[in-house]
Amino acid sequence: MTTIRSSIRPGANRRRFIASIRPVAVVIVTLVVIGVPMWMVLVNSFKTTGESQSPNLALPHVWNLVQNYSQVFSEGDIWGGFIGSLLVTVPSVVGVLIVGTAASWVLARRATRAMSFLYSVGISGIVLPPAVITIVLTLKDLGIAGTVVGMVGVYMGMFMATVIFFVTGFIRNIPIELEEAARIDGARPIQVYLQIILPLLGPVIATATILVTLSVWNEVFYAFFVLGGGSTSTMPLNLFQVASQSQYTNNWNLIFAYVVLMSLPMLVVFIVAQRRIVSGITAGAVK
Template sequence: MGPRIWRWARPTIVVALALVVIGIPLWLVLATSAKPRGEAINPNLDPPDHWQPGSNYADALDQGEMMRGFANSLLVIVPSVVLVLILGAAAAWVFARRRGKLVATAYAVCISGLLLPPAIITIVLQLRQLDLAGTRPGMIAVYTAMYLSTSIFFMTGFIRAIPYELEEAARMDGAKPLRIFLRIVLPLLRPVIATATIMVMLYAWSDIFYSFFVLGGGDAATLPINLYQVASAELYQENWHLIFAYVVVMSLPMIAIFLVAQRRIVSGITSGAVK
């Protein structure tokens, strides 16, 4: 009877913990974002007496200049994802197919970013010397360097499981290395590429720490930085209904992407790490 009870109690405990850890904060955000200003001054878990999510979200979009922040986020994240995928796949192909102490050392250095946190002060000083501080190219370079280690790690493990005979057959047919990489290696990397794309987008979309030091504010501010600016401005002081409405709208694109592609994330991680 004991194991049977535990088998039924275990999922119940997991669901209850999820409701407490995730459900309560989520309800606080959603409920506050739908309240009038008077009810939202002191955020709590009480449902709104008067629901007005439409006007709150419209004000957050207009007053918070969300469309500009959305465009700035895309202008930074999309190039970062492209660079992470291209550079990561090319480096992983070399690490997976070549042997030697030099290659092993280079691989260890490249994936060391998984364990070593970036030194933000050093990064900012280097960007200033290169005149890239406060610019989108500087932010793209930081994101690319931060997430390249993860991409190389998963892609290298995946490529090692690809039969080398496929590349040998292409070489015998006269294919050059670039053509082999584009026609054979990249198509087979689709599961890991999908995973890397989603992971980088999820991390970079909500990043405020590095973007705050690299971009600062101004016209190039991404969505998280823009939220910080409007939340600190006089317009949004104690306007918790607008702040939480901004958070909800900002989170919707990444939530949708995660729900649609969660299976690809798991399959890509397991294939790249286990293989």
């Protein structure tokens, strides 16, 4: 009996030790992966041009905070990029949520082979990126290349799969008896959708909204091809253009300052809504 107890205790103690250090390990890894790059961007945005030539984690010897950020505001078209990002982001998010949630309701409630196939096609956009050359040529043929309308259409197509994936899984676990009772009371399909389904989709809609907003706000690749040469520009696109100019090639302090300003709105959104992100992902995936 003593031998059996002695053989069990080391294993139990080892598991208990691993369980106790696991949260600490997660925090350390998070700080290294996320905290170190953020700290590097922040401190180098306060340095002089000469000191920022070799970006590092050290605090600046000479603080150049006011000059750097004022120069970025004056030469980097911060306000123009901010307004352009809003003009692109808000309609894209609203549009993809309206169309995506309605499509998800239909896909979740009609259990046919055709709907299963359409669902597979709908979520394929998560792993299959759209072809940029085809997109640009199509927008030119439609006459909306370089416009906000064209950019909004591209983003809606890109992130529709994300909304369908989350919302469809959530709707499938809403009791269908709620909809049947509403239909018995004389409710039309649009009334069932607006009065029964949408109010129950609060957590997953909040999650999809935040994820799509973050993705659209920081996207630059497709914005470069679609909006390039147009009258509207976004903050990431302005950052790319500023960083590509010869006079800014070695001015890492100004580039980092622009990154900080561009990231602030989404950082605030993420901090405020991080609990909804977790709860919505859990609700959509686990259910």
